[in-house]
Ligand SMILES: Nc1ncnc2c1ncn2[C@@H]1O[C@H](COP(=O)(O)OP(=O)(O)OP(=O)(O)O)[C@@H](O)[C@H]1O
């Protein structure tokens with residue numbers, strides 16, 4: 330089953346002589362529960378694509394459908410709700426709120442939605458992301474890697490149907506990077522979460538079910554590495570995370 334369909338997606342920044350065609354007529358579908366790696370050189374349009382899939386920006390033309398519905402038919406307010414509820418986005422440059430501490434940053438989207446925080450899940454994420462003991466630190470009191478892990482925690486807090494992660498291990502050493510990828514992959518497999526990760530790391534790309542390459546704003550390669558596992562009964566936070574082997 331396709332959860333997301335992207336058709337003729339184009340994004341042009343600026344106008345006239347200075348216009349940049351960051352994304353140029355990109356089309357593909359995403360299966361529910363699929364783990365996709367997006368690769369491509371710097372400036373090729375990867376972040377632009379991820380942001381458009383997450384409802385962060387509006388396309389110049391083309392559509393992004395989630396479960397059949399064009400997300401850009403929504404008003405800005407409806408899009409804000411979409412971003413909080415339907416997707417978890419890990420930004421390349423974290424986008425943490427400087428005056429909020431670790432726990433407040435992680436739980437903000439849930440609280441803004443008027444829902445209560447699942448403490449068990451929060452504590453599990455703090456533990457897995459090695460943020461225990463740093464709960465009340467502000468972003469500027471954290472290392473780059475710690476800030477990156479807070480951004481990942483914020484995206485996973487909601488257990489969203491779709492996780493969009495922009496270089497989620499870009500600031501981490503190889504050991505931490507492997508642990509974070511295991512967390513994301515366990516979450517993908519156990520919660521049947523669709524996972525889309527931008528990466529420069531070949532090892533991470535090889536963990537994915539499918540690799541999509543973007544160059545100069547165009548989709549130049551779309552390669553299946555393995556079948557998406559059949560639906561598991563999953564869906565409960567209790568079953569997660571496991572010490573899954575790669
Ligand atoms: N807000 C913006 N205004 C103008 N141009 C932009 C904007 N955002 C991105 N661009 C341009 O669009 C192109 C694609 O940028 P994008 O950030 O999507 O690349 P990327 O593949 O994520 O690169 P990197 O690997 O370095 O993160 C670049 O040429 C960039 O300069």
Ligand SMILES: [Mg+2]
Pocket residue numbers: 375376377421495
């Ligand atoms: Mg980028």
